[in-house]
Amino acid sequence: MKTKHVFKYALLYVLSLVYLIFIFLPIYDGFISSLQPYSKMLSFRTSLFPDTIYFGNYISVWNHFPLSKQLMNTAIYAISVSIICISFASLSAYSLSRFNFKGRVQFLFVLLATQMISILLLVVPLKIMMIKLGLDNTYFAVILVDSAGQLTFSTWMLWAYFDTIPRDLDEAALVDGCTRLQIIRKILLPPALPGVMVTFLMVFVAEWQSFTVPILFISNREFMPATVGIYEQLGELLIRWDIVLPASFITIIPELAVGYAIQKYIVGGLTAGAVKY
Amino acid sequence: MDRLKGRASPYFFILPTITLIMFIYFIPLFETIIFSFMDMKQLGVVGEFVGLRNYENLFMNEEFQYSFTLTVFWTFTSVGLIILVGLGLALALNEKFPGNKIVRTLSLIPWITPASICAVFWRWALHPAFGSLNFILKSLGIISGSLRFLSDPRLAIFTIILVRFWRGLPFAVFCFLAGLQSIPEELYEAAEIEGATGFYKFRYITLPLLRGVIAMTTTLLTIWTFQLFDIIFVLTGGGPFSSTEIIPIFIFLTLFRRYDINPALSGGVLVVTFLLIISFIYFKFFGRR
Structure with a gap:
């Protein structure tokens, strides 16, 4: 009974996680990319996580x-x-x-x-x-x-x-x-x-x-x-x-x-x- | 309610609302139908009466024929996917586990992000070289070369179905969760005492009691999807090679790019007819009002 519960929770969490990743993927991708310099944005994608954070785009867009x-x-x-x-x-x-x-x-x-x-x-x-x-x-x-x-x-x-x-x-x-x-x-x-x-x-x-x-x-x-x-x-x-x-x-x-x-x-x-x- | 009859008429209070709705919705709807039987060469100049000729021309128009088939395919595929997956997810999220509320709240974000902006994010995420989706699919070993999601004419329609699915899913999950929560717990307890298993509980309690909510959600999603404009307009604009040109996009392009008024009018009337049929089916079989 106990293992059945653990299995059920694990399944529910995996499902929720996949759902949330799917829901957030484009928003997350747009957000981290917006924090890259233009040259970095236009290079072939090799990672899902940014290694630099750059706010310059936001400042120049506003100006x-x-x-x-x-x-x-x-x-x-x-x-x-x-x-x-x-x-x-x-x-x-x-x-x-x-x-x-x-x-x-x-x-x-x-x-x-x-x-x-x-x-x-x-x-x-x-x-x-x-x-x-x-x-x-x-x-x-x-x-x-x-x-x-x-x-x-x-x-x-x-x-x-x-x-x-x-x-x-x-x-x-x-x-x-x-x-x-x-x-x-x-x-x-x-x-x-x-x-x-x-x-x-x-x-x-x-x-x-x-x-x-x-x-x-x-x-x-x-x-x-x-x-x-x-x-x-x-x-x-x-x-x-x-x-x-x-x-x-x-x-x-x-x-x-x-x-x-x-x-x-x-x-x-x-x-x-x-x-x- | 009747005790409060004063001199002021209730009609006075609905007057502003009804006037605005008349001018923005009902008179234009009436005019759209009338104008669709006229030969409109120019905005603002009512042309001569031509009977059904605009409709004949519309159905002979190959672009429209393709657009019509595409719209039916697009609507039923995306709504079907949203309903099936949405039902499954709602059943899962209806289970009590720590954090399920957070999942529900977070999943609202695509729903309140403007559709046109969602489409901008997707255009970036779907980019063959810079976007994350190709990178993820390649990292998982699902594809070897980059897919041109939006510029490959064979792929583009499935891509917009994916984006529609993405934006419609949270709505369906919410409706189904609300429906599931209105089912009394005692029904399941009674069924358990009788020895019912999970599948039987779903088949004989959940599904029948959820019937109304499923019908309502399906109807609304069908109505919205059939006339959806913004997401596709921003993602593909109907291209490449008209491969995503569903009827709303067709109407926009004929009117604002080719300055051809007649197909926009008769096409509009056809869509309204379809919407009426869908609403009629819903009210006939599921309506309580």
Whole structure:
């Protein structure tokens, strides 16, 4: 019995190890290579472990490549989309949490249906609309399209948080003469604040990753987020890996930091969101 | 809920959300369908009605025929692999052993790393001379010469399936673990008293109770994989020689490289139809809502 257990544990650990090595291989490889001088990067691979650590690439990337500008754009997109989503979603989540209205099921269906479709499939009419509105190739195109894409998730999250707040509270406030908007602002949002923060940060993390929508609507380098800026560096003939790899890591650091802070909600949100479908 | 009927209408509160979704999703979807029956020569100029001609042209287009077959192969192979391996891994990680939580948390990292950046890392790791994958495979004696993972037309499609597998696996493992944890422990205890062995417990308790989660995960992964764009776009851009040009890439290339609007529209409608069929199958057989 005892040896059987040892065998089982050994198997589980080997499996976990193989899984983790597979999961981390490209990230690890990119990371250690980003810490090599360019000449060292472009020599035939003979080891998986670095023998020197060199930070020069990171410094030169930050100084020469328009990365800081593009990271600023990424931040503008992420923050704007989060703000729009929280504002719109707190209203719709209030409606879902407190009213039983006709068309509620249809509304939920519409929300879910948006998650089934990639913007790429709708790009022609969207592009026409953005050109006509003068929004093509501006921040607004990406912010509007990505906000619409994140609304389902944020409405779902806030709805769940609002449901945990007792209805008696808003009833009392109604009697005291509060308007509905005041109820949302003063009664629902304060106790739901941790939930609102988590939702905000999760939309932030999701929007930080945005790539397809900016590729479709942004061709002006001024408005490119870092993900697209890095893609632009991947030329056909020559790829400056000493630029691309450090830039990639700099880009994901803020997002991974936020992701780490809210990891237990991500796990919950990932599976809860999926199970709800 | 009804006790709270005030003067303010619930519709007022969903108005901003529904307006944005209408303008970004539903009106464009409607227009995509309408425009796919028109001859669109230029963005913003609605062409004349041509009936089904765009669809005929699309199906006669050899590039699209190849792209269609490739997309079906790519979707079912990658989703199949993710589901099978994901189920196995979830069963293993569901066992209680010190450190299993850490494994689960760490494996989330590919999921929250932007897809386009993941593709950049993979492009480096897959490099024939400088990347680590060739080095590892050679060190283990599996291959003798370097493989050109992304530039060999016969290999490239399998390479992108590998990367898709890499990114989809943690998601499947998470869904399955959540499903496994919702199965009451007593069922297994009762089965053990009855003398059931591991395989029977899996076949008659785990699998039936996990059916809904498996169906849901498979449906979502199929929907996402069928229209996946970012990873492949960064890894290969559809090449070499169109060997990884699945339908989303085909749509992008016809529209933005060849400025041909019609195939992008009719191709888009076809993908939407496929997504509807998949969702319909799911809701018909597994939906509870």
